[in-house]
Amino acid sequence: MKNLKLKSARAAKDLSQGDLAALCGVSRQTINAIEKGDYNPTVNLCIAICRALGKTLDELFWEDENDEE
Amino acid sequence: MKNLKLKSARAAKDLSQGDLAALCGVSRQTINAIEKGDYNPTVNLCIAICRALGKTLDELFWEDENDEE
DNA sequence: ATTATTTGTCAATTATACTTGACATATAGT
DNA sequence: ACTATATGTCAAGTATAATTGACAAATAAT
Numbered sequence A, B: 001m002k003n004l005k006l007k008s009a010r011a012a013k014d015l016s017q018g019d020l021a022a023l024c025g026v027s028r029q030t031i032n033a034i035e036k037g038d039y040n041p042t043v044n045l046c047i048a049i050c051r052a053l054g055k056t057l058d059e060l061f062w063e064d065e066n067d068e069e
Numbered sequence C: 001a002t003t004a005t006t007t008g009t010c011a012a013t014t015a016t017a018c019t020t021g022a023c024a025t026a027t028a029g030t
Numbered sequence D: 001a002c003t004a005t006a007t008g009t010c011a012a013g014t015a016t017a018a019t020t021g022a023c024a025a026a027t028a029a030t
Helices: A004-012 A017-024 A028-036 A043-053 A057-061 B004-012 B017-024 B028-036 B043-053 B057-061
Strands: none
Touching: A004 A028, A004 A043, A004 A057, A017 A028, A017 A043, A028 A043, A043 A057, A043 B043, A043 B057, A057 B043, A057 B057, B004 B028, B004 B043, B004 B057, B017 B028, B017 B043, B028 B043, B043 B057
């Protein structure tokens, strides 16, 4: 289950996966895995991503991650 | 950093920590720890909690978990 | 006083989020 | 052709979310 909302919000800010990872204090692979969607980040990381992209949890993570795989 | 929004949303539905845990498929201790607030649940669990309580991520988890400790 | 339910908290284990390091591919620049 | 950046993915390790089991204290009921 890809997270396309995240991918497009990141593209809208013209950030690479690596850029966003640095802003959130995680590795590039972690951002890649979240966008790819086959796992389940912690809420604090979700919040960090939202802050970096100027979005809220509901905008990026509501009804996506849950219909898993 | 206690999550009082969660605690009060649960109280509003007259559910015990154990009840909510069962609805979410996790242990009572996990719900207790999240309300107590000293850790960082996964977003899928947050979503399960929101669904059980009829709330959204923004309502229960936005700007709480992040000002950690 | 006692019985039952809820909550708080501990210790030890298991599952998994997240890391580092590396390699392949694709695209664009020079 | 070469160089650089962005992405996708793998394997092995570390950090921590979540588990089970147990016990104590508080509340409410009888």
